[in-house]
Amino acid sequence: MATDTASTSVARTVALTRVRRNRVFAVSLVVIAIILPLIPPFNGQDYQRYLVAAALMAAMATAFDFTAGYIDIVNFGFAAFVGVGAYTAGLMAVDFGISPWIGLFVGAAVSGFVGLLTGMLVLRLRGIYAAVITWFVGLALMGLARNMTQITRGSLGLNVPLLLDSSDNLPYYYIILGMLFVTLGVLMFVIRSRLGLAFRAIGQNLQAARASGINPTRFLVVNFTLSCAFAGWLGGFYAHYYGILTPDIMLTSHTVEILAVAYIGGRGTLWGPAIVAFPLTIGVELMRTQLSALPGLHLVLYGLLLIVVMIYRPGGVAGAIRGVGHWLDRRQEARLDREARLEETAEPTV
């Protein structure tokens, strides 16, 4: 019937528009991220420091969301895995003179390996048990870092050579931005693959997934390991950018920060946390410098935002953006439907 073909073509048009719109959205975000540090006020050294921190947070939140948003496991010791990568990279450089660039990847490998071990042991357990045990593992790792002072220098701090010789923040920004794009790219690719389908199936209904022949534990471990490997890789950058490491990098409150960014951004989207990390981190850094008399205020705000998101907007910012997209889609659909119907009444043939 005419109306049917008309409605399917409407649907197709809307879908094509949506795809194009998403592409434009993504590309413009990438462009903005690239040119941002060249625009005032972001071209000041202070702001460029914030941008580096923001991009780093964006990448970490993305890696965190890969586990929390897709296989429904909250890695509550995430900051410790970042720390493992950081210390590995740092110690490689300090004790063995290995180039920081290689150290990044060694850090990723070691962190991934620790993640693999943790995953194998812990992921058999149910959600909340797994979350709490990863928390314990994180605390244990932090304890090791604190107490093995002959290796890590503990709370005195480990001085680490920087990635680049210049003290200019701009090149660091582009490096971490590149790392962010790689993280996003790889993880999104995995999510769209059959591996990702398995992740989502397991995350949503463990029993059904098992019944479909998927061995959940293996997939859980792969996901967890990958997430920890990226954490370690980013930890390596942290070490070679900030130049000094203390065990405090592994504090649970840092995991909660990353977690907050991930959930406020939109759990299970990967890009939501990445986008939201920028305004949040820059805002936090501004707060830290302007309101230094009020320490920890930014954490209070993170906590409040997290709670508000959990209760009132579980989809986070990404959910809101998606909502806008749907609204645009429906508006276009309604318009095209009207046009199609007008055409029909004008030409009652077919």
Next chain:
Amino acid sequence: MLRLTGLEAGYDFLQVLWGVELHVEEGEFVALLGPNGAGKTTTLRTIAGLVEPIRGSITFRDKPLSGVAPHQVSSIGIGYVSESLNLFPAMSIYENLLVGAHTVKDKAQIAAQLDLVFQLFPRLHERRDQLAGTLSGGERKMLAIGRGLMPSPSLLLVDEPSLGLAPMATLTAFEALKELHQRGVTILLVEQNVNTTLHLVDRAYVLEQGKIVLEGTGEQLLSDSHVQEAYLGI
């Protein structure tokens, strides 16, 4: 006593009841029959306040029942024995019954009801310290009915007491319900065991796809051709 008018109800995106009309008078023993998925359990759950109606009304003793929270339903005088029983598995039979009497202030009354329950179900008295989670199917049904009786309800809603039970246990359950009816408790019974039920009750309704399709006394329905074909295999 209980009147449902044009009741429409369902879950999230699935509407199950499409205008149910039924009534139960004081002292009656009425059954709600029908195939699986017809909405019998939903009807009882809506009366008990566990499901919010979309449209229509429920009145109990001429007072509207909508908007009453589930935990208040028992203090109004309606007892509900669910299909899944909802027992407390880590508590003993005795404790389960005590919890059933949560809204009863008078200790003597609680003791009296306990006696009644143990009279109706001597097996429960034998095993009063046994944990509910370790009981057999029949014992669990007995306990569920017993717990529902603790606040001395005037109307008892019972959902599929014979489900999954061996014939002996089914008999005990039905005997107990008959006894209760004789003591003056009004009963609305949902059942799949059509034959025995129709011999037991005063009146019955047949619910199919969320609507009442038949109504009549036990004998009337036993001789009804549709009932015979669809439910009695005759």
Next chain:
Amino acid sequence: MTTATNLRKVPLARRFMTFTWGVIGIVIVTLVVFAFVQPSILVDTLVTGGMWALMAGGLALVFGVMNIPNFAHGELFMIGSFVAFLVFSPIQKAILGDPTATALQVVGPIPGMIIAALVGFLVGVILELLLFQPLRKRNREGWVMNSFLLTAGLSVILINGYRLLFGNDYHGFPRYWDVHPLSFFGVSVSVDRAMVFVIAMSMILLFSVFLQRTRTGRAMRAVAQDETGAQMAGINLNRIFMLTLGLSSGLAALAGAALLSIYPSSPDVGLQPLYLAWYVVILAGLGNVPGAIAGAFIVSLLQTLSVYYVGLGWVDVLPTAIIILILLFKPSGLFGSEVKGVWEQ
């Protein structure tokens, strides 16, 4: 038929209780042995074990009844600690100003503890009303993880809120009761520590009696085992939830108050109790309140032993390794969790 019914006649409760009492018995024997080898171990274990039992018991209760893994539990300890400090400060000034006020010296610390417990209770009730009731109404999916993350956010707010308002400094007193220490098995025990033990034991007793023998306690246990069944029995769920979170928070605050002279108040003072409470609860089995109480003593013993014999280096790694091992073999915890399987996912 007869044999089967006879077997079923041994109530599960009795078997479970034997196991728990057995473990407690072993712990007691070990302690007695150590009392003669190293008496201070006995004392330390009993003193801290009692308080961790209160913390862990409350945590287990909230998880069992409300299905909330409370990550902000340690912050209630922090609140109780600070409230006790506020209340006792003026009293202590009065005592120092007048050394003959013996009545004040004896009774002085008590109001702080009582008020701390009450404040804790109120905070619990408010949290249920402000946070969990709305969450329950709006978002029932993934409740366990969502409420867990919510409490994580809450914990961050409370710790940093405290830091903003009261600073990073420690607030405390060297002693609640400024008297000579007692002698116990040849070990010198300060009156403070002895009182901590007495308070903990009495509260554990009261708490257990409340849960097992009162109508409301029974209602709480009913809600923990089957929410719908509890509603059908006429139990008001919202009221039980408020009471449960209030009770759990009140106990945690009381622990903070009682331990003020040993653990002075600071923003981070709740972190170790949080970790210990969680460790006990996971070890014993989530939602299992008696298991949590027994487990607290076991963990306390392990902690005391490891501090004495293993030293500080492995203090975090060893417990983690132990608990992972135990969970590998018995995923529902040492004593198992006997509550609703809603968190099976």
